[in-house]
Every structure is written in structure tokens, then in C-alpha cells.
Amino acid sequence: MESYVKLTVLDQVGQIEFFHPNKNAMPSDVLQNLEQTIVEAGKNDNVKVIILQSSGDRTFCAGASFNELMTIKDAETGMRFFSGFANVINAMRECPKPIIGRVQGKTVGGGVGLAAATDYCLATQYASIKLSELSIGIGPFVIEPAVSRKIGKMAMSQMTIDAETFYSAQWAKEKGLYAEVFETLEELDLAVTTLAKKLSSYNPEALTEMKHVFWEGTSHWNTLLSERAGISGKLVLSKFTKKTLKRFRKD
Template structure:
């Protein structure tokens, strides 16, 4: 199957779905399309609330595409790649609609950032999380503001330092990343659909105003995440990172 990003609107709910055959990893073209689709959904009057989901039954998102990252050969292209994640996070926080996250399986690196940038996130028991960036020679710089804002600096630091460990969905719920955890994907989907339909029936003006309240204090993120993308863009050129990524290619 080929990578895709789609927007489907049903009963005033906009379902934004992304997919990549390599465990839903995120190359730059998918990131760009995801950013554009979130903006499109936010501007579509037929969608009163948005659900962010990924295709497939297993991994929610494997983070950055290692195959693309290993080809980066200068700071400009490095910064540009990581700006892809920054732009998606910023599109989510500036979207006028509430975004519900639907996390069906494991999520790594930038995928954790996507979950953290939703306004309300539901998951299955299999949705463990890992911030593996330090182990490959970079760091979760771009997504850190979103993750720290959701689970706190202490939990963010723990995950960042223990970079080779998958933390359980129970940990993610305890720290506030997930609002609820379900035993099955069926149970997850039922809960997501019920919540989305309920929110879509509420006053859209009230939802929009609450979204502004939820994200108060993040007005500097356009600049902040660009600065973080520049840091990652430099570090990805290191010999350590290049050698490490070759093992995963």
C-alpha cells in the first residue's frame, strides 16, 4: 500500500487519517500533507470536531522516517525536515476545532508529539510510547513543548533519558497523555465516535473559545519550534547519528 493522508467528514466529524507502509513513519511529504489536511479540516464548516487517526491495526506512528533522515546532508535540509513536525504541531494547536486523538498501537518519537498535540486522546492497552531520539544521537526537541505541556517535565525527562524503553499505556494515562485506555480497538473506536458525535452537537463557538483557553501561553510556538527544528537539523548530521541510523535502515 502507498502512503496517504485523507479527510473524511461524517455527521459533522472530520476524520483525518494518515498512513505509511513503514509502520506509519513520517517522511516530509506525509508531514506536509498532514499539516495541510488539518488546516483544511479546521476551515471546513461541515466539520465541527476532528479525529486524528492512523491507518492499520498496529503502530500508530513510528515517528520520523529514518530512510529520509539518513539522507540529510546539510543543516538547511535538516532544519526543513524537522520543521515538518513543527508545522503539524502548530497546525493542530491553531486549529479552531477540537482534535480527538485515536491511538490504536505503539507510538514513537514524533508520534508521541502528535498524541500530545491533540486536545483529548484515547488509546488501546497496546498504545505504549517511547521517546527514542537520544539513543540515535538527536533529541525530542521539536515535540518537547507539546509533550511536556501534556505530561509534565518530570515524565518528559524520564522518557527522554530512558530512551530505549517503551512506557506502557497505563503510564501514559497516569501522566495525562491518554484520557482513557481500552482493551480493544473496537472499544476505542466506539468511544471515539461517541465522544466526537457528542462534541459535534455542542455550540461550535463555545468549543472554539475553549480551544483558545486550552492553548493559552503557546503563542510563541511558531518561533520556538522553528528554533528546535534547527537544533535537530544540526545534530542529525553528526557521525554518531549517521552511523546509528544505518543500523536501522
């Protein structure tokens, strides 16, 4: 199966779904398509609320595509790749519509950043999280502002340093990443659908104004996340990272 990002609009709810055959990893083309689709949904007058989800049952997002990271030969290309995550997070932040996250399974690295950049995130008990970047020689620089904003600097630091541990969905809820955690996928989908339906019936002007309040104090993120992408873009060229990535490469 080939990767995709698609937008489905039904009853004023825009459902954005992404997929990649390697555990919903994020290469540059998927990141670019996801950014554009979020912008498109934000401008669509038929959409009042957005659901962000991935395909499959047990993996929400595996983060950056290791295959693509292996091909990066210079800092400019590295910065361009990591800017893909920055652009998606900023598109979510600047989107005038509320974004509900539906996290059905494990999520790693950049995927945690996506979950953190939603306005309200729901998950299943299988939606454990991990920030593995330090273990491969880089760091969660681009997603840090979004993650720290949701779970706090101390919890962010804990996950970053303990880079090879998955933290449970319940832990993520206690720290503020998830609003609710459900036992089954069916319960998650019912909750997401119910919430989206309620929000779509509310005053869209009020929703937009509240979105501005939610993201108050983040107007500098366009510059900040770009700078962070530059840091990751340089570190991915290190011998340590290149050697480590070879162990994880998926053909």
C-alpha cells in the same frame, strides 16, 4: 501500498487518517500533507470536530522517517525536515476545532508529539510510547513543548533519558497523555465515535473559545518549534547519528 493522508467528513466529524507502509513513519511529504489536511479541516464549515488517526491495528506512528534522515546532507535540509513536525503541531494547536486523538498502538518519537498535540486522546492497551531520539544521537526537541505540556517536565525527562524503553499505555494515562485506555480496538472506536458525536452537537463558538483557553500561553510556539527544528537539523548530521541510522534503515 503507498502512503496517504485523507480527510473524510461524516455528520460534522472530520476524520483525518494517515498511513505509511513503514509502521506509519513520517517522511516530509506525509508531514506536509498532514499539516495541510488539518488546516483544511479547520476551515471546513461542515466540520465541528476532528479525529486524528492512523491506519492499521498495532502501530500509531513510528516517528521520523529514518530513510529520509539518512539522506540529509546539510543543516538547512535538516531544519526543513524537522520543521515538518513543528508545522503539524502548530496546525493542531491553531486549529479552531477540537481534535480527538485515536491511538491504537505503539507510538515513537514524533508520534508521541502528535498524540500530545491533540486536545483529547484515547488509546488501547497496546498504545505504549517511547522517545528514542537520544539513542540515535538527536533529541525530542521539536515535540518537547507539546509532550511536556501534557505529561509534565519530569515525565518527559524520564522518557527522554530512558530512550530505549517503551512506557505502557497505562503509564501514559497516569501521566495525562491519554484520557482513557481501552482493552480492545472496538472499544476504542466506540468511545471515539461517541465522543465525537457529542462534541459535534455542542456550540461551535464555545468549542473554539475553549480551544483558545486550552492552548493559552503557546503563541510563541511558531518561533520556539522552528528554533528546536534547527537544533535537530544540525544534530542529524553528526557522525554518531549517521552511523546509528544505518542500523535501522528500511529499504
